[in-house]
Amino acid sequence: MSGPNFEKAELLPVIAQDDESGDVLMLAYMNEEAWQETIQSGRVCYYSHSRQKLWRKGEESGNVQEVKSIFYDCDADTLLIRVNQIGGAACHEGYRSCFFRKLDPASGDVEVIGERVFDPNQVYGKS
Protein backbone atom coordinates (compact mmCIF):
# COMPACT_ATOMS: atom_id res chain seq x y z
CA MET A 1 0.00 0.00 0.00
CA SER A 2 1.23 3.47 -0.73
CA GLY A 3 -0.08 6.84 0.30
CA PRO A 4 -1.93 7.97 3.40
CA ASN A 5 -3.70 5.28 5.38
CA PHE A 6 -7.24 6.32 6.25
CA GLU A 7 -7.76 3.07 8.12
CA LYS A 8 -5.63 4.58 10.90
CA ALA A 9 -8.03 7.46 11.43
CA GLU A 10 -11.00 8.91 9.62
CA LEU A 11 -9.33 12.30 9.57
CA LEU A 12 -5.62 12.76 8.93
CA PRO A 13 -3.75 16.00 9.61
CA VAL A 14 -2.41 17.84 6.58
CA ILE A 15 0.36 20.43 6.66
CA ALA A 16 0.24 22.99 3.87
CA GLN A 17 3.62 24.49 3.04
CA ASP A 18 4.28 27.30 0.59
CA ASP A 19 6.22 25.74 -2.25
CA GLU A 20 8.26 28.85 -3.01
CA SER A 21 9.10 30.24 0.42
CA GLY A 22 8.94 27.05 2.46
CA ASP A 23 6.69 28.83 5.00
CA VAL A 24 4.29 26.56 6.83
CA LEU A 25 0.89 28.02 6.02
CA MET A 26 -1.65 26.00 7.99
CA LEU A 27 -2.69 22.67 9.39
CA ALA A 28 -6.06 21.15 8.61
CA TYR A 29 -7.59 17.70 8.09
CA MET A 30 -8.69 15.44 5.26
CA ASN A 31 -10.97 12.47 5.17
CA GLU A 32 -10.61 10.02 2.32
CA GLU A 33 -13.15 11.85 0.18
CA ALA A 34 -11.26 15.14 0.56
CA TRP A 35 -8.02 13.34 -0.28
CA GLN A 36 -9.49 11.84 -3.45
CA GLU A 37 -10.84 15.21 -4.52
CA THR A 38 -7.47 16.84 -3.85
CA ILE A 39 -5.46 14.43 -5.99
CA GLN A 40 -8.03 14.46 -8.77
CA SER A 41 -8.57 18.22 -8.91
CA GLY A 42 -5.03 19.40 -8.13
CA ARG A 43 -6.48 21.82 -5.59
CA VAL A 44 -6.38 21.23 -1.87
CA CYS A 45 -9.70 20.14 -0.38
CA TYR A 46 -9.89 19.63 3.39
CA TYR A 47 -12.61 18.27 5.60
CA SER A 48 -14.05 20.72 8.09
CA HIS A 49 -14.55 19.35 11.59
CA SER A 50 -16.86 22.14 12.63
CA ARG A 51 -18.97 22.24 9.48
CA GLN A 52 -18.88 18.46 9.01
CA LYS A 53 -18.34 18.71 5.28
CA LEU A 54 -15.72 19.04 2.56
CA TRP A 55 -13.89 22.32 2.72
CA ARG A 56 -12.70 23.41 -0.70
CA LYS A 57 -10.05 25.80 0.50
CA GLY A 58 -10.50 29.22 -1.09
CA GLU A 59 -13.96 28.48 -2.48
CA GLU A 60 -15.29 31.67 -0.89
CA SER A 61 -12.18 33.86 -0.73
CA GLY A 62 -10.64 32.74 -4.02
CA ASN A 63 -7.44 31.88 -2.15
CA VAL A 64 -7.21 28.33 -3.43
CA GLN A 65 -4.17 26.13 -2.91
CA GLU A 66 -2.73 24.53 -6.03
CA VAL A 67 -0.99 21.24 -5.31
CA LYS A 68 2.70 21.30 -6.22
CA SER A 69 3.87 18.11 -4.51
CA ILE A 70 2.63 15.64 -1.91
CA PHE A 71 4.52 13.82 0.83
CA TYR A 72 3.36 11.46 3.55
CA ASP A 73 5.14 10.50 6.72
CA CYS A 74 6.72 7.34 8.06
CA ASP A 75 3.49 6.33 9.80
CA ALA A 76 1.37 7.13 6.72
CA ASP A 77 -0.97 9.13 8.93
CA THR A 78 0.11 12.69 8.18
CA LEU A 79 0.32 14.54 4.88
CA LEU A 80 2.56 17.37 3.80
CA ILE A 81 1.42 19.24 0.70
CA ARG A 82 3.54 21.88 -0.95
CA VAL A 83 1.22 24.41 -2.54
CA ASN A 84 1.02 27.49 -4.63
CA GLN A 85 -1.14 29.73 -2.43
CA ILE A 86 -3.25 31.84 -4.76
CA GLY A 87 -3.91 35.33 -3.37
CA GLY A 88 -0.88 35.05 -1.11
CA ALA A 89 -2.82 34.40 2.08
CA ALA A 90 -3.84 31.07 3.60
CA CYS A 91 -5.28 32.38 6.85
CA HIS A 92 -8.89 33.49 7.15
CA GLU A 93 -7.60 36.41 9.22
CA GLY A 94 -5.84 37.71 6.13
CA TYR A 95 -2.30 36.65 6.97
CA ARG A 96 -0.02 34.73 4.64
CA SER A 97 0.31 31.94 7.20
CA CYS A 98 -1.99 30.93 10.05
CA PHE A 99 1.15 30.86 12.22
CA PHE A 100 1.48 34.62 12.37
CA ARG A 101 1.95 34.81 16.11
CA LYS A 102 5.36 34.18 17.57
CA LEU A 103 5.63 33.38 21.25
CA ASP A 104 8.66 34.16 23.35
CA PRO A 105 8.72 31.26 25.83
CA ALA A 106 10.83 33.17 28.35
CA SER A 107 8.67 36.26 28.65
CA GLY A 108 5.36 34.95 27.30
CA ASP A 109 5.32 37.91 24.90
CA VAL A 110 3.52 37.47 21.59
CA GLU A 111 4.65 39.20 18.45
CA VAL A 112 2.66 39.34 15.23
CA ILE A 113 4.95 38.50 12.35
CA GLY A 114 4.00 38.88 8.72
CA GLU A 115 1.59 41.44 7.44
CA ARG A 116 -2.04 41.20 6.49
CA VAL A 117 -2.50 40.43 2.81
CA PHE A 118 -6.24 41.12 2.88
CA ASP A 119 -8.91 42.50 5.17
CA PRO A 120 -11.18 39.61 6.20
CA ASN A 121 -14.21 41.90 6.49
CA GLN A 122 -13.94 42.84 2.85
CA VAL A 123 -13.37 39.32 1.59
CA TYR A 124 -15.95 37.40 3.57
CA GLY A 125 -18.53 40.14 4.15
CA LYS A 126 -21.17 39.74 6.81
CA SER A 127 -23.21 36.87 5.39
Next chain:
Amino acid sequence: MSGPNFEKAELLPVIAQDDESGDVLMLAYMNEEAWQETIQSGRVCYYSHSRQKLWRKGEESGNVQEVKSIFYDCDADTLLIRVNQIGGAACHEGYRSCFFRKLDPASGDVEVIGERVFDPNQVYGKS
Protein backbone atom coordinates in the same frame (compact mmCIF):
# COMPACT_ATOMS: atom_id res chain seq x y z
CA MET B 1 -4.74 34.66 26.89
CA SER B 2 -1.73 34.02 24.75
CA GLY B 3 -0.18 30.81 23.53
CA PRO B 4 -1.71 27.45 22.72
CA ASN B 5 -5.10 26.70 24.24
CA PHE B 6 -5.16 23.26 25.84
CA GLU B 7 -8.80 23.73 26.78
CA LYS B 8 -9.62 23.11 23.12
CA ALA B 9 -8.11 19.64 23.20
CA GLU B 10 -5.93 17.64 25.55
CA LEU B 11 -3.44 17.01 22.76
CA LEU B 12 -2.50 19.67 20.23
CA PRO B 13 -0.64 18.92 17.00
CA VAL B 14 2.87 20.29 16.73
CA ILE B 15 4.75 20.79 13.47
CA ALA B 16 8.54 20.68 13.78
CA GLN B 17 10.34 22.63 11.08
CA ASP B 18 14.08 22.75 10.52
CA ASP B 19 15.12 26.29 11.34
CA GLU B 20 17.91 26.41 8.79
CA SER B 21 16.51 24.64 5.77
CA GLY B 22 12.80 25.25 6.35
CA ASP B 23 12.13 21.53 5.81
CA VAL B 24 9.12 20.18 7.66
CA LEU B 25 10.55 17.41 9.82
CA MET B 26 7.61 15.79 11.59
CA LEU B 27 4.23 16.17 13.19
CA ALA B 28 3.55 15.00 16.73
CA TYR B 29 1.46 16.04 19.71
CA MET B 30 1.83 17.82 23.03
CA ASN B 31 -0.29 17.87 26.11
CA GLU B 32 0.05 20.78 28.48
CA GLU B 33 2.75 19.04 30.53
CA ALA B 34 4.87 18.43 27.42
CA TRP B 35 4.35 22.05 26.40
CA GLN B 36 5.51 23.33 29.77
CA GLU B 37 8.56 21.11 29.69
CA THR B 38 9.39 22.26 26.16
CA ILE B 39 9.32 25.95 26.98
CA GLN B 40 11.22 25.47 30.21
CA SER B 41 13.92 23.16 28.88
CA GLY B 42 14.34 24.61 25.39
CA ARG B 43 14.15 21.09 23.98
CA VAL B 44 11.09 19.72 22.29
CA CYS B 45 9.09 17.28 24.40
CA TYR B 46 6.05 15.63 22.85
CA TYR B 47 3.39 13.40 24.32
CA SER B 48 3.25 9.91 22.88
CA HIS B 49 -0.24 8.64 22.10
CA SER B 50 0.84 5.05 21.87
CA ARG B 51 3.06 5.01 24.96
CA GLN B 52 0.77 7.31 26.96
CA LYS B 53 3.63 9.32 28.35
CA LEU B 54 5.94 12.25 27.73
CA TRP B 55 8.19 11.71 24.78
CA ARG B 56 11.46 13.57 25.15
CA LYS B 57 12.42 13.58 21.50
CA GLY B 58 15.91 12.20 21.02
CA GLU B 59 16.21 10.82 24.55
CA GLU B 60 17.21 7.45 23.16
CA SER B 61 18.79 8.35 19.82
CA GLY B 62 20.44 11.59 20.93
CA ASN B 63 18.66 13.41 18.11
CA VAL B 64 17.11 16.08 20.30
CA GLN B 65 15.37 19.14 18.90
CA GLU B 66 16.54 22.48 20.24
CA VAL B 67 13.81 25.11 20.20
CA LYS B 68 14.68 28.08 18.00
CA SER B 69 11.28 29.80 17.81
CA ILE B 70 7.65 29.01 18.53
CA PHE B 71 4.51 30.01 16.65
CA TYR B 72 0.85 29.18 17.18
CA ASP B 73 -1.97 29.42 14.75
CA CYS B 74 -5.08 31.59 14.44
CA ASP B 75 -7.18 29.05 16.35
CA ALA B 76 -4.53 28.61 19.06
CA ASP B 77 -4.82 24.85 18.63
CA THR B 78 -1.75 24.05 16.55
CA LEU B 79 1.92 24.76 17.22
CA LEU B 80 4.77 25.34 14.83
CA ILE B 81 8.23 25.01 16.35
CA ARG B 82 11.37 25.85 14.42
CA VAL B 83 14.15 23.65 15.68
CA ASN B 84 17.79 22.83 15.43
CA GLN B 85 17.67 19.10 14.77
CA ILE B 86 20.70 17.59 16.47
CA GLY B 87 22.13 14.63 14.58
CA GLY B 88 20.47 15.79 11.40
CA ALA B 89 17.63 13.28 11.45
CA ALA B 90 14.17 13.62 12.99
CA CYS B 91 12.69 10.37 11.72
CA HIS B 92 13.07 7.12 13.62
CA GLU B 93 13.68 5.47 10.25
CA GLY B 94 16.89 7.49 9.97
CA TYR B 95 15.74 10.10 7.49
CA ARG B 96 16.17 13.82 7.98
CA SER B 97 12.40 14.35 7.76
CA CYS B 98 9.54 11.94 8.43
CA PHE B 99 8.09 13.13 5.11
CA PHE B 100 10.62 11.27 3.01
CA ARG B 101 8.12 9.71 0.65
CA LYS B 102 6.80 11.73 -2.25
CA LEU B 103 3.63 10.59 -3.93
CA ASP B 104 2.82 11.31 -7.55
CA PRO B 105 -0.96 11.73 -7.49
CA ALA B 106 -1.34 10.99 -11.20
CA SER B 107 0.51 7.68 -11.27
CA GLY B 108 0.38 6.71 -7.60
CA ASP B 109 4.15 6.23 -7.74
CA VAL B 110 6.13 6.77 -4.55
CA GLU B 111 9.65 8.14 -4.57
CA VAL B 112 11.95 8.21 -1.56
CA ILE B 113 13.52 11.63 -1.30
CA GLY B 114 16.32 12.48 1.05
CA GLU B 115 18.90 10.01 2.19
CA ARG B 116 19.25 8.06 5.37
CA VAL B 117 21.32 9.90 7.97
CA PHE B 118 21.58 6.91 10.26
CA ASP B 119 20.74 3.21 10.34
CA PRO B 120 17.89 2.70 12.83
CA ASN B 121 19.12 -0.79 13.75
CA GLN B 122 22.39 0.61 14.95
CA VAL B 123 20.89 3.51 16.89
CA TYR B 124 18.00 1.80 18.63
CA GLY B 125 19.40 -1.72 18.85
CA LYS B 126 17.08 -4.59 19.67
CA SER B 127 16.08 -3.76 23.21
